[in-house]
Structures are given as structure tokens and as C-alpha cells.
Amino acid sequence: xxxxxxxxxxxxxxxxxxxxxxxxxxAKAVFRxxxxxxxxxxxxxxxxxxxxxxxxxxxxxSYLGRREGVDLMVAMNEQTIKEDIDxxxxxxxxxxxxxxxxxxxxxxxxxxxxxxxxKDICLKEFDKPAQRQLFKNIVYVGALAAFLNIDFxxxxxxxxxxxxxxxxxxxxxxxxxELGHQYASENFDCPLPLQLKSSDKNNNKILMDGNTxxxxxCVYGGATIASWYPLTPSTxxxxxxxxxxxxxRIDPGSGKNKFSIIQAEDELAAIGIAxxxxxxxxxxxxxxxxxxxxxxxxxxxxxxxxxxxxxxxxIQRVGPSTGMPTRTxxxxxxxCAYASHGDTKxxxxxxxxxKECFEFAxxxxxxxxxxQTPVIVMxxxxxxxxxxxxxxxxxxxxxxxxxGKVLSEEQxxxxxxxxxxxxxxxxxxxxRTYPGTHPHKGSYFTRGSSHDANAAYTEDGNVYAEVMxxxxxxxxxxxxxxxxxxxxxxxxxxxxxxxxxxxxSAIQEVLDSLSKKGIxxxxxxxxxxxxxxSVKEFINCHDLVYIIEQNRDAQLKSLLKIECNTNExxxxxxxxxxxVLITAQHIEREILDSMPALEDTGNIPA
Amino acid sequence: MSYIRKPKFxxxxxxxxxxxxxxxDYEGTLTTLCGGCGHDSISAAIIQAAAEMSLEPHKVAKIxxxxxxxxxxxxxxxxxxxxxxxxxRMPSVATGANIANKDxxxxxxSGDGDSASIGLGQFCHIVRRRINMLYIVANxxxxxxxxxxxxxxxxxxxxxxxxxxxxYDNIDMATLAIELGASFVARxxxxxxxxxxxxxxxxxxxxxxxFIDVISPCVTFNNTDFSTxxxxxxxxxxxxxxxxxxVPMRKEITxxxxxxxxxxxxxxxxxxxxxxxxxxxxxxxxKENALHHINEHKKQGKIATGLxxxxxxxxxxxxxxxxxxxxxxxxxxxxxCPGNEVLKDINETFR
Numbered sequence: 001x002x003x004x005x006x007x008x009x010x011x012x013x014x015x016x017x018x019x020x021x022x023x024x025x026x027a028k029a030v031f032r033x034x035x036x037x038x039x040x041x042x043x044x045x046x047x048x049x050x051x052x053x054x055x056x057x058x059x060x061x062s063y064l065g066r067r068e069g070v071d072l073m074v075a076m077n078e079q080t081i082k083e084d085i086d087x088x089x090x091x092x093x094x095x096x097x098x099x100x101x102x103x104x105x106x107x108x109x110x111x112x113x114x115x116x117x118x119k120d121i122c123l124k125e126f127d128k129p130a131q132r133q134l135f136k137n138i139v140y141v142g143a144l145a146a147f148l149n150i151d152f153x154x155x156x157x158x159x160x161x162x163x164x165x166x167x168x169x170x171x172x173x174x175x176x177x178e179l180g181h182q183y184a185s186e187n188f189d190c191p192l193p194l195q196l197k198s199s200d201k202n203n204n205k206i207l208m209d210g211n212t213x214x215x216x217x218c219v220y221g222g223a224t225i226a227s228w229y230p231l232t233p234s235t236x237x238x239x240x241x242x243x244x245x246x247x248x249r250i251d252p253g254s255g256k257n258k259f260s261i262i263q264a265e266d267e268l269a270a271i272g273i274a275x276x277x278x279x280x281x282x283x284x285x286x287x288x289x290x291x292x293x294x295x296x297x298x299x300x301x302x303x304x305x306x307x308x309x310x311x312x313x314x315i316q317r318v319g320p321s322t323g324m325p326t327r328t329x330x331x332x333x334x335x336c337a338y339a340s341h342g343d344t345k346x347x348x349x350x351x352x353x354x355k356e357c358f359e360f361a362x363x364x365x366x367x368x369x370x371x372q373t374p375v376i377v378m379x380x381x382x383x384x385x386x387x388x389x390x391x392x393x394x395x396x397x398x399x400x401x402x403x404g405k406v407l408s409e410e411q412x413x414x415x416x417x418x419x420x421x422x423x424x425x426x427x428x429x430x431x432r433t434y435p436g437t438h439p440h441k442g443s444y445f446t447r448g449s450s451h452d453a454n455a456a457y458t459e460d461g462n463v464y465a466e467v468m469x470x471x472x473x474x475x476x477x478x479x480x481x482x483x484x485x486x487x488x489x490x491x492x493x494x495x496x497x498x499x500x501x502x503x504x505s506a507i508q509e510v511l512d513s514l515s516k517k518g519i520x521x522x523x524x525x526x527x528x529x530x531x532x533x534s535v536k537e538f539i540n541c542h543d544l545v546y547i548i549e550q551n552r553d554a555q556l557k558s559l560l561k562i563e564c565n566t567n568e569x570x571x572x573x574x575x576x577x578x579x580v581l582i583t584a585q586h587i588e589r590e591i592l593d594s595m596p597a598l599e600d601t602g603n604i605p606a
Numbered sequence: 607m608s609y610i611r612k613p614k615f616x617x618x619x620x621x622x623x624x625x626x627x628x629x630x631d632y633e634g635t636l637t638t639l640c641g642g643c644g645h646d647s648i649s650a651a652i653i654q655a656a657a658e659m660s661l662e663p664h665k666v667a668k669i670x671x672x673x674x675x676x677x678x679x680x681x682x683x684x685x686x687x688x689x690x691x692x693x694x695r696m697p698s699v700a701t702g703a704n705i706a707n708k709d710x711x712x713x714x715x716s717g718d719g720d721s722a723s724i725g726l727g728q729f730c731h732i733v734r735r736r737i738n739m740l741y742i743v744a745n746x747x748x749x750x751x752x753x754x755x756x757x758x759x760x761x762x763x764x765x766x767x768x769x770x771x772x773x774y775d776n777i778d779m780a781t782l783a784i785e786l787g788a789s790f791v792a793r794x795x796x797x798x799x800x801x802x803x804x805x806x807x808x809x810x811x812x813x814x815x816x817f818i819d820v821i822s823p824c825v826t827f828n829n830t831d832f833s834t835x836x837x838x839x840x841x842x843x844x845x846x847x848x849x850x851x852x853v854p855m856r857k858e859i860t861x862x863x864x865x866x867x868x869x870x871x872x873x874x875x876x877x878x879x880x881x882x883x884x885x886x887x888x889x890x891x892x893k894e895n896a897l898h899h900i901n902e903h904k905k906q907g908k909i910a911t912g913l914x915x916x917x918x919x920x921x922x923x924x925x926x927x928x929x930x931x932x933x934x935x936x937x938x939x940x941x942x943c944p945g946n947e948v949l950k951d952i953n954e955t956f957r
Contacts, residue, residue, distance in 0.1 A: 258934070268698065268728075273705070435707070
């Protein structure tokens, strides 16, 4: 029986060899055939010469997380070929460049080999050295089209789309695809028992990466200022913002820019610029990752205490310190939830798809303005830098930006007295003014030192405490402006799962697989911190809740214990922190392994 | 420091300026700095400068870092918004504020610890970015709030009150600003109002990054005979490269100037700076010459003051980035959101 629309193809390449666009073309072709597909880059912190992988999961069931085991390995990297071949499941396939013969120790008898003389074909067919190198990648994509039954027309259309404006490149690329296709068809029994069959699963879907979606969301959310310092994996957020601003934010009358991008000297300046802009009434953001977020801690405390709106996108990578700059982790929860010294708390949002990256990015500016505090959008490398299928983006044109409690000149004129930090409405959110609004009303002094309700400096401990308590109240009010958790059922089952962000990609697969084994779980996907009351209720409604997260120290579990005052016994951590996306198989194994212990304690699954 | 409340009493016959405001409308809260602190003279000079220029107080944004110097914004222009941010990071906050609204006057107040040590990086980069603002360093060569440590502007061999000697070369903020491309660089002394006020006015009017290094003695920790930032040394070694007059755009020029010795600099809005009685052929348009003069004086233990350098042909950040005329903070949904129809087209590029 052939495997149809359910397998993993992995490309092992040398970085800097031009493989990325060819591999991307392969994934996009599968997408355009209507088949659910999820590509994952596993790349080095390097520009040229080190191993890089591109893992493509194809799943008619729409399981878009990673899956363990590789069905077809495109083994293009001599440095890693041994381990790459070892990673192939029994019965799987290895495509390799047979211009040089394969050494004997690489021969496994439980996998099939697909030798293609890529180098020789390219030497013969192309004159320029660069083309001879680059087109090896395109030739293997052509061969895969024959092996897996990719609609060749889809590939040629992709090439035409990709090189629109550079028409000279279209024909040689199509020629390279044909060379691969022809060689595979003539020398092997095509298609293999791994096959693609056109489907209809991708109607109204798009294939997009999270960082591109964040940048676009910032444009839609009304951000005018991005200040940043280059840092993998956050860099492409600002690249995307800049790209869309150049298309969408040029004033048609004057040709001038309705945006400003400042590449700052470091992350301290990056967030300082965003805070200065937020203070002065413009929507501003910065994007960074672990090391940069560490540098921003002092400023985050200033914005928390002086109540200045600002948005920070934390595209998390593996820490601590430099860690693994090009691998993924959800390791910054604790350092962001309580960022900065003293009693602080920060608003966190947890997108799990590119569509949510777009929506949360746009909404984060409303939330920051409404609450007058930083909002940290917690994405990660997996979500930020990998293309993922999601529903197409939609914008509600009737929705106006919520600029929060900002007083106009007229409102100030009618007021008897303005006090910047007075809790007029009893919700903990004070009123603010922009500099320059009124000739003699509404000015105040913003400071990170202790202040009273009128923003005047004070060292009166009671007055300080009143301000701190009022800010705590503001964070209770915050809940009504934050996205609620997604809950499958509050108490249908005795076991539950809490997860967030990129872990979401594995969950449906876990549930379906466990359901076949008679185990059912309720689920709760977190979208924001501080937590809504339903989170505590969910934990209390279950005998045991699995807390799934991608870090070593069970940071989410700690946060839940602190914030929801929940019992250690009610929560069981499932952790993954090897730098690649958690798999459904890993989660399922951990759950099944915990079962005997549960039975011992009487917590037998329903 | 003073612990009394500032009296609300106002002299009924205080002169009104062109927009009907008196000097009192430009004041701030009562100072909490030490009696005789140079920084209070800077506040007073800013108050007088702004009042004479008929600046609308609420159209000014005052931004500072941390330290004694960074308290100064409390003590002038209470009708203006102020932001006392974090140590050494005033430049970034001022940059963001300026980008958000190009239509205000920005006054950044910093100190030598704030700008020459912890914030030196941010100082360099705000100069490079040509933010349209007046940046003042109240320079006393010491860390006052932490009780008298040497700062990076303390001259080699200079001694603190406790006798600690500076073993390292100092950082000269004025030459640094010139080298980094500041388009208006001056040095003055908090004790010389006559020079400081017109420089402040010229700096506020100058379009681009205006920097004034103001020697502002710390009476408590760095006013000894061995300090190069104390009153004694400054008075004794202070050389004005020129005397400065500032004539705002609308005012008639009433002083008689000597055409042979005087220089006239017309600013972008029509205001005029007069440099006169220089006694030298000092050319403030010449960068190399400015650096040469400052360094030559320094070799002799002298402090060159006045308008050191000016260049009126540079663009500010908004011009470099070609931003729209309307301030960013006044742009709304209609200006900023591309809408759902455009999003539909964008979706198509991801299929």
C-alpha cells in the first residue's frame, strides 16, 4: 500500500548552497496541490558551510506539527550524510547525488536508494559555475516531482511566480526541473509508494511565516515607528514591517513616509525609542529575542511604572545566554511575565499561528494604549521563521483603533483638575495627555521614581503603595481586554491539557491518537497573561492537567502556581527543550508513561 | 536644598512677552538641588531664554536621564511635559518622542555621568541621527547624587573633594559632538548668563541637533581649587571665543556691531546670531578649525567657550527619512490602516 499524503521528506543541505528556495518551492507545490504541509527549517547560526535541514511534513489529516522519523531523505550534505541516512525509517528512501559513489558504510539494507547524478547533469547542461551549483537543488526538486507525483504544472507556475520581473531565469529553472523529472522517470519506477494526491484542504488557507504576519499586523495596527537591533530570529519582523510600509504607507499626495524605522545601536536604545514615541502618542514597537529582551529589562520597568504604552515582540530562541540562536524554545516566560526589578508584571500574548501573529500584533497596540503599559507578544523561532498553513487574514474595516484614555484639548479645557495617575473611573487606568495638547492644562512629569496621583515626586511610602495598588488593579481590569483562553470543555473529562503557542501544532494529533486508545482529554490553550479566572477553574475541574511547554524548568507551571495558587499535584509537566518543535509522539509517550502512576494514585483516566 | 513650598505670589508688574506671558509662566517647581548648584543657574537661564523668545511653554518637551542634572527639567517650564527616564538613555527616549511629533521643541537635559559614561553610546548615536533638538549637558565632572565620584569628563589630574585624582584622560563632549556631526555645538558656563542665554536661544532655534556643554560646578563635591570643573578654575581659565547675541526672528536689531570684527549667522527661521568682539579670526563654520581651537586652549589649561561650530546645511532625521508633514501621533485609522480589500490581495501572495 502506498503512503498517500502522509509522510515526511527531509532535505539535508549545506547552508549557503542555494537550497532554501528550491526546498521552499517543493513545500509550496504541495500546498498548491491542496495538501496540508508544514515545513520546518533547522538551520545553523552561520552564513555558509554548515549543515542545514528542511523538514517537510505532509499530512492529509492536517497534523501540522513535526513528526518523528523521515520517509524520504534528500541527502545533499556529506558532513551529515551518515546521521541523515540513519534517520530514515525502515522502508524509507534516500535520494543522493550519485556523481560520487556512496561509501559502503552508508548502505542500509532496509531503505531504498535513489541515486541521481546531480553534479554531472548540471556540469553537462549549464555553463556558469554558479548555475551548476544552484541548479543541483532545482534538479532534485524535479526528480521529487516524478518520485512523489507532484503536478508538474504546479511547479512551472511556481517558477513563473517566483521569477516574475526576472523572466530570464524562468526557462533555465524549468529546464532544471525537467532534467530531474526526466532522469527519475527514465531510471526508476515512478511514482514511489510515497505519493501526493491533489486534495482540497487548503481552500481559503495561506502559507505564511509568523514574522511576516507580525510585521503586516503592525502596519494594520497603526504602528508608525519600529526601532530595533538585528537579532535572529526576530529580524524578519522589522523586514516585513518595512516591506509593507513601503507599499502601504506612502502618502499618495506627497510621496512621503507615514512610518519610521530606526536601526538602533542596541536593544536598550531600541526599546527606549519605542517608549519615547509611545509617551508622545505614536504607536511604536520593537522586536527582539532573548539576549535583547534581557537588555530591555530596565526600560520595561520604567514603562510599567510610568505607564507608557509600548509593544515588544519577543521571537524566542534557545537560551540561556547566546544559547542556540537558530533553534526554538518557549524559555522566556518567567523573565517576561515579571520583567524588570521591583514588583512588576507584564502583559503577554501567545500567538500560535501566523494568523494570530497578525491579529495579536495589530491588537497589541490597542491593548497597550488601553492599559498604558508594555505588551509583549511571545512568538518563537518555530512560528516566526517557518511557513505554516493558516486561515487567510481578515480585517474588520468597521473597527477603529482604541487609543485608550487620552484627553483632548477640549476635554482638558472642561476639566477642573487633571491628575495623571488619578483613578477617575475606578478601573485602575488613569487618563493621560500628549505633550503639547493644551497651553496650561494637562502637563505632567513622567518619571520612573516614585510619584503620587498627580505625577509629583514623592518619598511617602503610603502614597507610593497607593500607586502600586492602583497599578495592580489595572492588571485585573486588563483581563477584559485580553484574548480569552480557548477551552474545549471545562469538565467533560478527568484529564486536561494546558498548552500555548507553537505547542498547539501537535495537540490535535495527540488527542486523536489517544482517543483511539480510549483516553480523552479536555484542552485549554492560553492566549494571554495575566491568566483569566477560567484557567484556574479549568485546573480545579480536573484530576490532573498536563502542562505542555518547550523549556526545561516548567516555567508555565511555575506561573500557574504563582498566579492561580494551584496545587502541584494537579499539574504534570510535559517538557521539550532540544531546540526543535515538540512532537505529538513525544507528548503522547509522556502521557501514556504517566498512566500507571495515575492508576496507583486512583487518578484513573475516564 | 529648600524645603519650603514655592510661593504663588507674582509681582503685578512683571513684564509680559509677545504672547502675553510673564517670566513666572516659564518657571518650574522649586529646586531641590544644593544651594549654589550650577544647575540652578542653567534652569534660570532656560527660563529667561524661553521667556524672551516668547516660546509657548506647552510646545516644549523636556526629557532627561538620571542624576542631579536630570532633575533640572522639573525646575523650568512647568506647563511643558517632562520625562525623567532611565540613566544614560535620554537620547533614545528623546529620539522616539521627536519621531512621534516633529512639531514640538525638544530639550534634552543630561549630565556628564549620564552622557559621557553610562549613556555615551546613546549620545553618539543621537548625534549621528541628527535629531532636531537642544541637548544640554550640565557638566560638573563628578557624580553628585552618589556623593562625589569622578566622572569621565573630569580632566586628567583633577581632584575630587575627597582627594581622589583622575588618572585618566577626559572625554570632551563638545569635540566629540563636532566629530560625530552635530550641526550646532557650543560650550558655556552656568555662571555666565550673558553668554549662556543667547546660546540657548540659538540652540533652540537651530534646526538640527544642537549641543551645549555647560560647565556647571558641583558646589558640594567638586568645587575645590584642584577641580577643573569648579567655579575658581572656570572663571580663571574661561575664554570666550566670541561674545554671542541672539536676535529672534521678529525683533529689530538695536545693538551696533562692528562690521570688521563681527559675524552674523542667520538661522532658518530668520533669527540672527551675532558673534562679536572675538579678537580672533574664529570661524564657527570650520570644523577642523573649531577642533583645533578647543584643543589648543585645552593644552594651555584654558576652556574655550561660545558658539564653537555651526552647520546649517544638514538635514534632520525627519528630512533624512522623508516623513510626512503631519506629526505621526496625529495620524489615525484612515491614514494608517490599509483595510480589508488590500488584505485580500496580500492573502493571494501567500497561496
